Amino acid sequence: MKIAIVCYPTFGGSGVVATELGIALSHRGHEVHFVTYKQPVRLALLNDNIHFHEVNVPDYALFHYQPYELALSSKLVNIVKKHDIDILHVHYAIPHAYAGYMAKMMLKEEGIHIPMVTTLHGTDITLVGSHPFYRPAVAFSINNSDVVTSVSDSLKQDTLRLFDITQEIDVVPNFIDVGASDSSFTDCQRDLMADEGERIITHISNFRKVKRVQDVIEIFHRIQLEVPSKLLMVGEGPEREGAEELVAKLGLEDKVKFLGNSNEIDKILCFSDLFLLPSEAESFGLAALEAMVNRVPVVSSNAGGIPEVNIDGVTGYLSNVGNIAEMALNGIRILGDDTTLEKFKDNAQREAGRFDIHKVVPLYEELYERVLVAQ
């Protein structure tokens, strides 16, 4: 099949999932065309089956806001025609599903019928999409997609609750390449990050408010009083400065390292003992799954779709959002002795296998085939 994938190219979960899906589809013989405003961060290699098309939006002084949707839908029309695309798969409803629908309608005028699959990722529904500013357009684009998928059952329920949805929603969970992560990296340089006898705790996110990075620091503050440990903070975003201030206020500067964005999170997770994800909302929690596949147990909130990934008492623990004290106690329970830690590590990696790429990508292929037959 020839598939055009529309996504955000940045370090966000939806962009990562879209990119990994495109790469996996290309390995399975499909021709994949990424359409976005910058080359996706995880798309290092372009090959015969992977193409990247940049959407350009020239600055024009009259426009206070440059019309990205217009440029994207025009680009999609041109690419579908030029490359004979079979399917449009848009990740993140805003504005991709809207632009995709417009492209579909323009192509229809020319007698070209192209189905659109929309994958909902989370904030496009829970934080941004349900705002009255956007809600009618988001509901319209969802209802006019040929297939709609959500990355967890929790997100499906949120979508049905927040919008007037007439379209069926298929749950296709996020995935991970279980075979690709090898926690026995020869260059797993633990000693660069922590002293002998110390545990390593990690948090990875885009440091937006919804991630509650201040909670991460507070939880670590309590854990390190009981268990000698270091905290690695990976990512960039608006809450980083506040987090650094809190680290200074708590006198933790020599125990907390801010590493910025990383393209090599496996190299950090390979020596991590615990992952903290106290998010306010999380449709799935891809970062938790990436930790688990690298044998890192997860102490998290029970928000949204996280319980579908992190199993309470097995791969880590779940607490109510903001319950810092309980999350710290759970962290101490896991890190307190080697036998318990090893058990949680084994469980985390085993349960990550439920989301193996080889199980999930065929689900998307089935949906593509279903929609093509229905055309």
Ligand code: GMT
């Ligand atoms: O919150 C993020 O980390 C970014 C955000 C995005 O829009 O890319 O992630 C969302 O999609 C990910 C991939 O499906 C999910 O794993 C995240 O849970 C989800 N984030 C939220 O729902 C807050």
